[in-house]
Amino acid sequence: SQTIHQWPATLVQPVGSPLSLECTVEGTSNPNLYWYRQAAGRGLQLLFYSVGIGQISSEVPQNLSASRPQDRQFILSSKKLLLSDSGFYLCAWSTGQGLGGYTFGSGTRLTVV
Amino acid sequence: GQQLNQSPQSMFIQEGEDVSMNCTSSSIFNTWLWYKQEPGEGPVLLIALYKAGELTSNGRLTAQFGITRKDSFLNISASIPSDVGIYFCARETSGSRLTFGEGTQLTVNP
Numbered sequence: 491s492q493t494i495h496q497w498p499a500t501l502v503q504p505v506g507s508p509l510s511l512e513c514t515v516e517g518t519s520n521p522n523l524y525w526y527r528q529a530a531g532r533g534l535q536l537l538f539y540s541v542g543i544g545q546i547s548s549e550v551p552q553n554l555s556a557s558r559p560q561d562r563q564f565i566l567s568s569k570k571l572l573l574s575d576s577g578f579y580l581c582a583w584s585t586g587q588g589l590g591g592y593t594f595g596s597g598t599r600l601t602v603v
Numbered sequence: 604g605q606q607l608n609q610s611p612q613s614m615f616i617q618e619g620e621d622v623s624m625n626c627t628s629s630s631i632f633n634t635w636l637w638y639k640q641e642p643g644e645g646p647v648l649l650i651a652l653y654k655a656g657e658l659t660s661n662g663r664l665t666a667q668f669g670i671t672r673k674d675s676f677l678n679i680s681a682s683i684p685s686d687v688g689i690y691f692c693a694r695e696t697s698g699s700r701l702t703f704g705e706g707t708q709l710t711v712n713p
Contacts, residue, residue: 524700532708536701591638597644
């Protein structure tokens with residue numbers, strides 16, 4: 491069966507520090523991968539999605555970047571965090587065939603102080 | 604035109620009551636999805652709808668894809684405390700991307 495792992499679960503980082511969140515998927519190949527951010531427990535905003543290794547599409551301009559170095563690995567990064575980067579970050583995967591939506595990871599709560 | 608308008612924003616109900624929430628848009632969709640998110644967790648898919656008029660149940664949950672393809676509702680019957688969470692509607696766009704409504708926060712009082 492397919493599983494998705496996301497870590498860390500919580501993170502407190504100072505302003506100006508770098509960020510690296512990792513997401514990996516098991517049990518499937520060539521998944522579509524996504525990074526979402528959720529502010530204040532409401533509304534999920536799509537940040538990045540990837541349909542293959544090295545292929546990244548950005549949905550909104552921001553202080554973050556994403557990379558997909560391997561088929562089932564998706565990384566969210568920042569060189570210098572801002573206070574406004576605080577939020578709940580969710581990774582998700584789908585088959586990309588429009589069948590049944592996404593499976594989400596358990597999320598990373600990021601607090602920038 | 605591609606935004607999803609979800610209502611109500613929040614609901615406070617007593618255990619045993621039925622719940623109804625809905626999602627509308629000015630655009631026609633081919634898919635409606637309903638997710639539930641519990642505190643500190645990622646959303647979990649509850650029901651997926653693929654045809655106009657489709658009515659699908661999952662236990663005490665029932666969802667329908669509106670005939671006009673511009674709306675959907677989710678009903679929860681005989682609510683229990685573990686139904687607490689945020690319920691999101693979502694639709695698929697090109698590139699298999701999902702757009703979400705703003706969510707309905709459900710609180711169930713025992």
